Every structure is written in C-alpha cells, then in structure tokens.
Amino acid sequence: MRYKALIKVLLLISFLSFASFLKAAEIRNGQLYLEVLIEADNNITLRPEKESESTINIYESDLPVCRKMNGRLEIDLIKTDKQACWGILSRIEPWTDNSEGILSETFVWSDNHLELKKENLIYADTSFVCRDSALAYARAQGISDKMVQYIPLIGSTVKITTSRREKYYLETPLRIHSDYPLIINNHKETYSGDFYLKEIDNRLVFTQLVYLEDYVAGVIPYEIGDNAPLEAMKAQAVSVRTHSITLLTYNRHRNDGYDLCNTTHCQVYKGKYLINSNVQAAVDSTFNQILIINGRIADTPYHSNCGGHTDAAHQIWNSQPLPHLLGIPCISGVDSLDLTQEKQARQWIDKNTIDPLMSSWEKSGMSWSHTISRKKLANNLGLNNIEKIVINQRSVSGRIIDMSFYGPEEVRILGEAKIREVFGGLRSSFFYIDGKNNSNRNGKVEIIPDGILNLKGKGYGHGVGMCQSGALRLAREGKNYWDILSFYYPGTQISTDWMYYE
Numbered sequence: 001m002r003y004k005a006l007i008k009v010l011l012l013i014s015f016l017s018f019a020s021f022l023k024a025a026e027i028r029n030g031q032l033y034l035e036v037l038i039e040a041d042n043n044i045t046l047r048p049e050k051e052s053e054s055t056i057n058i059y060e061s062d063l064p065v066c067r068k069m070n071g072r073l074e075i076d077l078i079k080t081d082k083q084a085c086w087g088i089l090s091r092i093e094p095w096t097d098n099s100e101g102i103l104s105e106t107f108v109w110s111d112n113h114l115e116l117k118k119e120n121l122i123y124a125d126t127s128f129v130c131r132d133s134a135l136a137y138a139r140a141q142g143i144s145d146k147m148v149q150y151i152p153l154i155g156s157t158v159k160i161t162t163s164r165r166e167k168y169y170l171e172t173p174l175r176i177h178s179d180y181p182l183i184i185n186n187h188k189e190t191y192s193g194d195f196y197l198k199e200i201d202n203r204l205v206f207t208q209l210v211y212l213e214d215y216v217a218g219v220i221p222y223e224i225g226d227n228a229p230l231e232a233m234k235a236q237a238v239s240v241r242t243h244s245i246t247l248l249t250y251n252r253h254r255n256d257g258y259d260l261c262n263t264t265h266c267q268v269y270k271g272k273y274l275i276n277s278n279v280q281a282a283v284d285s286t287f288n289q290i291l292i293i294n295g296r297i298a299d300t301p302y303h304s305n306c307g308g309h310t311d312a313a314h315q316i317w318n319s320q321p322l323p324h325l326l327g328i329p330c331i332s333g334v335d336s337l338d339l340t341q342e343k344q345a346r347q348w349i350d351k352n353t354i355d356p357l358m359s360s361w362e363k364s365g366m367s368w369s370h371t372i373s374r375k376k377l378a379n380n381l382g383l384n385n386i387e388k389i390v391i392n393q394r395s396v397s398g399r400i401i402d403m404s405f406y407g408p409e410e411v412r413i414l415g416e417a418k419i420r421e422v423f424g425g426l427r428s429s430f431f432y433i434d435g436k437n438n439s440n441r442n443g444k445v446e447i448i449p450d451g452i453l454n455l456k457g458k459g460y461g462h463g464v465g466m467c468q469s470g471a472l473r474l475a476r477e478g479k480n481y482w483d484i485l486s487f488y489y490p491g492t493q494i495s496t497d498w499m500y501y502e
Contacts, residue, residue: 030499031211036210037262038208039206042076043185046183058175076158085151087124089121090123093120102123103119104121113497113500116500158197172197177193195208205256216237218275224236226278229472232471232481234286235484236302236471238485239291239302241286243301247260247266291495292494303461303467307430308353310470312397313465317464318415323491324489324491325464325489330467330470333353339394339395348458349456349457367458368427372452374386375451383405385407386405390440392404398430398459399463
C-alpha cells in the first residue's frame, strides 16, 4: 500500500521533531558515547536490584518534564499510530541550516580522525507500511535494496505498569535514567545510567548510552576474561576500543536504532558485571588509545584461538587485503608448514600444542573433536545423501573456506562461518575428516564419508587478528601490551588524537 505527499510531509515533521532522541552515538564534552543494545522485545521489564534504590526517571519525547517512578516497571507496546514507516532514499546532500529533508548524523573516518558527518536525506514521496512492499516497489524500479530504509515516526504508545499496578500511557521515544542498578527482563547483569526506549519496526528497543571507556571495560571480561594477565587485558582494551570505532563507522545497525549490539556480532557487552580492579586498570592505563595504519583506523578483529596460525582477513571475509591482517605464525613450529596443503594441515592438527599453563577454555580451542552423521550433514545441506566431499581450498591458517558436497547434485559452501554451521556449529573450520580420502586430478582432497563422520580440529573462531590464547601466552612470557598488539597487528601505531569535535 502506498501513500503520497501528505504522508511524506507528516513523516518528515514527525522524524525531525524527535531527531535528538533517535540518533545514536554522540559526543559530550569531547568524549564519545555509544548507544548499545541491551534488549529488543515487545515487552520490557525494569526491576531495581534493590527495592530501597528504586527511583527511575522517565522523560517523554523531548519534553522537559520528568516522571519519577519506583519499583518494578512493566513496559508494553500497545499501539502504533502510523501509516507509513518505510521509505526510499532518493539522494543525500550536505546538511545546511536551510535543509528541508531529514538530518542524518553518522561518524566517518576522515583525515586521521573520527568525524561527525551531517547529511540531508531526501526521500521519495512514496511511502510504505512494511519493508516487503517497499523492497518490491524498489526492485521493480531498478532501485538498490540499500536505498530502502526504515523511518521512525512518533505516535508509538507504551503502557507502563508499576509495582503498585498504576498505569501510565506515554509516547516513545523515551529517555530513561537510573542512578541505581536495574535488571532488564531476564538478564542476570545489571545496568545503570542513561537509556533510550524506542519503537523500531513494531518492536521495543531498549538501549544504553555508554561512555566509550566504560563500554570497553564492560566488554573485556567477556572477551578475554576478568582474570587474564594485565598486559593481555591492556592489549584487549586497545583492540576493543579500536574495533568499536571501526564498527561505528560501518553503521551496520543504523536502521536498528543503535550503534552496537551486545553479542559476538559486534562485541559481547554486559555492563559493569564482572568488572574488577584489573579490568579497570587495563582500561585506564590505555585511555583513549586506538590503532591506526597508513592514516586510517585499523580494523582490529580478534578471536579465541587461531589454532597455530592467524588468518588473512581477505580470505575469510572475501574482502580487500589489509596489510596488518594477512596472517602470521602464532605458535613455534607452524612457520615451517604450509597449512593450505591438506597433508601438512593434518600433520599440524595432530601435533600436541597444549601448554600446561593454559586455562580450560584455551585448551578447548587448541584441540577438539566432533562427530556428525552423514544423514544429518546431508539434511543440513538440503541433500538426500552425500556420496563424496571435496575440500576445494584451505586458507593460510588451514581453515577450510571452500567445500563441495556431492549427492544427486553438488552443493558448494563458501566461507568458514557457513562451513562451521553446516557441520553442526564447529569451533573453527580448521579440521580434517577422518577416513578414506585421496587427491583428485586437480589436487583437491576427496573424502568418501562413512555413516558417521569423525572430525578432528584446532582453533576457536574465525582466526583473523589477535589470537586471545596467544595474547595470554605472550603476557605470561613477560611481553607488554604493545608487544602483543604489534605482533598481531603488524605495522599499526597507537593514536590518542583521533576525534574531531566542536
């Protein structure tokens, strides 16, 4: 269903009225704050950790009036007074005081600095009530799917029920503040500070506005552990901080109403839970430090365990080669092997590389096994049966990035993540299948599967960038955090002067 110019005008007025609440990251007094997803659901429950510390301040839209509520709050989305929420972007212009479109504020990396870019978004007069209808129209007109965007409107009403069963009806977006720890839905962690509650595509989105340094501290315990050696934590702090800003410039969650999610898709964040004195010391001692290379912010992915050799970003993610992410030997002895070759990859997988000083999670990434039935694997691939498996390519770390499965027809799987998925969620794609195998005339390995496939592998994660197990090992050997960072991100430099602000 389509709506014409009148709807478009209402849409623009509504959006502009509440732009300050709908934008994500912001700069306050020269410091960067990120908007991080905490929960997305049709119902949001806020429960104070302590009943004696229960005051929650709620601001409706852009009104200065503060409603003070106490105790447990149950928030339900009950009505959506809107006629269109999806639009097609026509063009983007620089923002001026005379602009009549929609103000878009995004962060970009320019001239060695992070900069806030303001643009004027001009949308077509035609609007849509759902994404599918907008996509169908755009494709019929030869317009890219990327030009179809969700546009928030006012009029989304929520019902807030207090612990005393009092009911309040408010318009989103809401700004919420609590000085005291809150439990959100069924999270075991608590959060405090500034929050936003928005309606995005008929769902409530609850986010936290987090100071960058506090965000880094909230990530470290879940990515490398709260008891890691201090120098390893420092290296993790710099990589987390840098990766956060890189993700911010990607704008991958722009239409979702926040900057970063709180899962491994971005980085695992759970607030102040598990932050201890060592975690805070790692953040404070590396304050504002990020990595740059050749005048640009360095992409700093990391993973649990490389298996012996880190991987090349362009092989794992089918992207342009990056000079600091080409893959390096991580463990002594692997540098004499070519892990792209099946025989040498198997030789390294069979080698015992477990160090007694490793924790249990480190060991779990250094050597593992997995079984899956041929029938289950065929089902995962959409095949009736599997007669032959061919390994087409291994990456520099030995990870399989191209496989073919033959039944009545061929199914080819590209990418380490998809390969891990079809085998039932492997820790990495650096593995071999035990049993009958041979090299075909093209030099590729062919496996004739039995009823049960037995896999043996190394590594945990995609293998690109910093190996956290390796960082822990280097820290135990007395290396400092810059030794670790320069080892895993060769050619990078530390910068503390990286943000433009007014």
